[in-house]
Amino acid sequence: GGLKLLCTDPDDTEAVNVVSAHTHYSLNFTGNDLVINSLEHDFTGTENVQLSCNNISAQFSLTITPVNDGPVWSTLPDQTLTEDTVRNDAFSLLNYVTDADDPDASLTFNLVSVTHNNLCGIILDPSKNIDITPVSNFNGVCEATVRATDSTGLFSEASFVVTITPVADAPVVSDIPDQFLDEDQEVSLDLNSYVTDEDNSDDEIAWTTQRLSGTGEISITIDSQNIAHIRGAQDFNGAEAFRFIATDPDGLSDYDDATITIQSIADGARFISTPIGVAFVGEVYMYDANAIDPDGGHITYSLVAAPLGMTIDSDSGIVLWVPTESQIGQNPVTIRAMSENMVTDQEYAIRTRYSFDDTYSQRKVEVGSIVFIEGDTVDAGESVPVAISFGNEGYIKMNDVHVTMVIPELGVYRKIGPFDVSSGKVVTRTLSLNVPEYAPPGVYDVRFVISDDFIRRVKHRELIVS
Structure with missing residues (x-):
């Protein structure tokens, strides 16, 4: 502040001097202006100031009235943590704010704003500490602003930055249901429906399978669309367990186990x-x-x-x-x-x-002989080799000839061909039929059929299963 003083004497031009003043302030003159400079921050009070001019003394009282000072922040520490981690009591706001007029207990604190919809999960807890609990799988940068308010309503704000660094997330495979299918049928399973990955799309996931039990009668192939095609060997029924493994480009993986059951059905005629x-x-x-x-x-x-x-x-x-x-x-x-x-x-x-x-009329097949090469008596489970001779006695060449050997009671047959037989030619063909192990002992009728597209000849022989 300033104070204008005049000291006049026709015979003396001595300037006004400060005789005494409180050490909290300094006083000096600029011309006739008395300038009051504060030396101590936040000083308040009253003191007497004595002046002299031409050997004449004067004094006045100087009163410094108090004013309220707001809170003052120091730099808040930025925070860095990895995705899906938590940091409680990252720092206390009380360590970074001062107020000349209010104790800490009189200050109130608020979290004013956080960018990114506060996906960083920044919280001001009751102890005036900053806690950080990011949303699952979030990574990025959030800027937070906090406010300190004193007892008179004066406030000031400060900001800090929280950085969440990304980490690779493994795929998560949900429960793959057990599969049931009928014998000689195929089932398809969309594996994309059973995996989630925060970092990768479905087509970036590689699926493999591992057999956990069984003899390999069930096969699983996975196509480029992650569709698993499941099928059993012909006439197989039973169960085998498999592990379905999903692997992302970073090599992280998860799996689930499922049992594949192939149900027996009647094969029919x-x-x-x-x-x-x-x-x-x-x-x-x-x-x-x-x-x-x-x-x-x-x-x-x-x-x-x-x-x-x-x-x-x-x-x-x-x-x-x-x-x-x-x-x-x-x-x-x-x-x-x-x-x-x-x-x-x-x-x-x-x-x-x-x-x-x-x-179509001049066709004739004459069967010459049917010989059981190893005899007409066999044990169940053995093969029956046969030689059959026949001739084309018609005027037309026989095309696409087949020879079939059938045991109707056992439901088994053997068929050879096709081959051609010229007019007047006699041919001999051999074929072998396995007698099932379950065949009971007895005498069985064996049919031999010689046929093309236009003619069919049937001969019968007896076979003894001992």
């Missing part, structure tokens, strides 16, 4: 005979339809679709028909074989012609 595709007007058409049931079920035969006059024996499967002139051309046929477990159909067409059409 299936045809093993080849239909005869030609018939002649006025002549008997005969086709011995044969089907087997691997599960041993009894098979009955019926006609689902057939030309007028055609019949089938429900037990033997023998089809008989004498076509008429009105039936020349294509005649569709559907034969149904039904067992206790399944129904199967055989569909084909018979082309009816007049018998004087050389292309």
